[in-house]
Amino acid sequence: MPSAVAPNVAPVKVLIIGGSYGGLGAALNLLDFSKGKYSRFSGKVGNDPKAGPESRVPVQIKIVDERDGYYHLIGSPLGLASTPHAEKFWTKFDEIIALRDPSITVAQGSAVNINATTKTATIFDSKSGKEYEEKYDFLVAASGLRREKQVVPQEKTKDKYLVEAAKQIAAVGVGEGVKNGKGVVVIGGGAVGIEMASELAVVHPTQRITLIHSHDRLLSSEPLPIEVANLCLTSLREQGVEVVLGQRVESSVEVEEGKYKLRLSNGNERTAGFVIWAISKQHPSTDYLPKEVHNSESGLVVIKDTLHFNAPGPFSTNHFAIGDLVQWSGIKRCGAAMHMGFLAANNIYQEILVSRGVKKEPTYLTYPEVPAMIALACGKQAISYSVEDGAKVGEDIMEVFFNDDLGFMICWNYLQLGTPSAEIEKGNTEKDIQILEEQVNDLSVKEKMIAGAVISAA
Numbered sequence: 446m447p448s449a450v451a452p453n454v455a456p457v458k459v460l461i462i463g464g465s466y467g468g469l470g471a472a473l474n475l476l477d478f479s480k481g482k483y484s485r486f487s488g489k490v491g492n493d494p495k496a497g498p499e500s501r502v503p504v505q506i507k508i509v510d511e512r513d514g515y516y517h518l519i520g521s522p523l524g525l526a527s528t529p530h531a532e533k534f535w536t537k538f539d540e541i542i543a544l545r546d547p548s549i550t551v552a553q554g555s556a557v558n559i560n561a562t563t564k565t566a567t568i569f570d571s572k573s574g575k576e577y578e579e580k581y582d583f584l585v586a587a588s589g590l591r592r593e594k595q596v597v598p599q600e601k602t603k604d605k606y607l608v609e610a611a612k613q614i615a616a617v618g619v620g621e622g623v624k625n626g627k628g629v630v631v632i633g634g635g636a637v638g639i640e641m642a643s644e645l646a647v648v649h650p651t652q653r654i655t656l657i658h659s660h661d662r663l664l665s666s667e668p669l670p671i672e673v674a675n676l677c678l679t680s681l682r683e684q685g686v687e688v689v690l691g692q693r694v695e696s697s698v699e700v701e702e703g704k705y706k707l708r709l710s711n712g713n714e715r716t717a718g719f720v721i722w723a724i725s726k727q728h729p730s731t732d733y734l735p736k737e738v739h740n741s742e743s744g745l746v747v748i749k750d751t752l753h754f755n756a757p758g759p760f761s762t763n764h765f766a767i768g769d770l771v772q773w774s775g776i777k778r779c780g781a782a783m784h785m786g787f788l789a790a791n792n793i794y795q796e797i798l799v800s801r802g803v804k805k806e807p808t809y810l811t812y813p814e815v816p817a818m819i820a821l822a823c824g825k826q827a828i829s830y831s832v833e834d835g836a837k838v839g840e841d842i843m844e845v846f847f848n849d850d851l852g853f854m855i856c857w858n859y860l861q862l863g864t865p866s867a868e869i870e871k872g873n874t875e876k877d878i879q880i881l882e883e884q885v886n887d888l889s890v891k892e893k894m895i896a897g898a899v900i901s902a903a
């Protein structure tokens with residue numbers, strides 16, 4: 446079956462701010478829909494027999510990201526501890542085969558302002574250092590949260606990021622192997638602090654690693670049962686991480702190069718060779734959006750269950766927000782961001798079909814309320830929790846959720862970043878399709894486990 450899009454029709458312009466899990470999920474699923482394909486998150490491959498020629502609509506998708514590549518954010522605890530993983534976790538956009546499609550462009554830059562009335566974005570172009578205006582028909586805000594250095598790299602190009610990562614990797618290894626050496630102190634026993642401490646313990650097994658948390662239980666800010674916190678505590682201690690609970694770090698001063706003095710709330714002092722602050726200082730990266738689209742307390746973007754902005758005026762139509770930056774139930778996770786990308790792609794495509802007179806009403810997919818669920822890498826094993834399955838721990842859980850690269854290949858394959866769009870398109874032999882379908886279905890199972898109820902309720 447031919448898959449060419451309708452000729453002589455002006456392409457619909459879709460602007461996506463942020464090219465990570467959410468943004469890429471939106472871009473690539475929309476690309477599939479626009480070509481009359483099954484969308485890549487549907488678990489099916491090839492042409493959708495229900496999509497007639499009129500359903501193939503030309504789109505021009507532009508992704509704008511401050512970084513020059515896709516960065517596997519959830520791998521940070523490993524990437525900032527191990528050189529080969531640092532290299533692996535950042536892929537420049539121009540090296541991503543799936544994005545090599547005439548309907549997709551990627552620009553390195555930063556969104557500065559959105560005029561929803563004229564549907565015009567102001568973008569700061571990182572290369573020229575100048576601002577330009579970009580017209581769009583649909584906008585997807587997928588720019589996530591800004592997070593602190595040491596937990597997430599701050600550099601925007603791969604070359605500079607590798608230098609930043611190398612410095613941290615060198616710092617966490619100083620004094621390795623020295624019994625009772627100064628070691629590394631990780632401050633903050635939330636999910637990120639637990640993963641940072643445990644990955645360090647795996648990559649630097651002879652380094653002294655300490656995790657200090659101000660509350661008397663780990664994961665104290667997450668809506669998770671105490672059982673999950675206790676499993677994390679046991680797992681950390683089994684890996685040789687010293688865990689100090691109920692002590693606030695009141696000050697941390699670098700007294701000389703590679704030597705920090707920490708003062709705790711009980712008056713005790715400790716020294717460390719390196720200190721990682723993994724406390725939840727994060728805020729939405731949405732300075733380019735007006736105040737009225739945000740929740741006044743959290744600063745997150747308020748949305749409807751169709752992922753449209755829930756705001757008065759022109760933002761309420763043609764504007765979508767997905768991923769970490771939205772105000773929604775559930776713990777922020779990459780599986781949720783990717784899934785929201787898929788839903789936004791579907792809903793945009795439906796509105797395009799209506800605007801082209803292909804159908805009368807859009808068939809929206811909605812995002813349900815999400816119960817707390819988590820999968821947390823803790824060294825060689827992982828801990829998972831969902832309401833249905835309760836808390837689990839083990840190396841098998843690690844394999845399912847993260848494998849041996851903190852989920853890099855799981856996310857890469859689920860987004861099909863290494864698959865040329867032509868390959869998905871060719872709808873070639875039945876055997877090819879069967880093989881691709883098997884791969885996709887296998888990944889869907891993993892992703893279902895990552896996204897849990899989010900996927901099954903969709």
Ligand SMILES: Cc1cc2nc3c(=O)[nH]c(=O)nc-3n(C[C@H](O)[C@H](O)[C@H](O)COP(=O)(O)OP(=O)(O)OC[C@H]3O[C@@H](n4cnc5c(N)ncnc54)[C@H](O)[C@@H]3O)c2cc1C
Nearest residue numbers: 463465466467510511555556588589730768769778779782
């Ligand atoms: C250390 C760590 C470990 C984690 N571990 C897990 C885990 O094990 N499992 C899990 O499910 N989740 C985990 N998470 C959470 C997960 O990373 C997020 O839920 C996920 O990254 C959200 O994806 P996103 O696409 O919404 O945003 P992000 O991944 O944050 O991407 C936002 C993108 O937007 C770009 N951007 C920002 N501002 C602008 C702008 N103004 N203009 C243009 N571009 C912009 C950024 O450069 C970035 O590429 C972890 C997070 C951290 C920090």
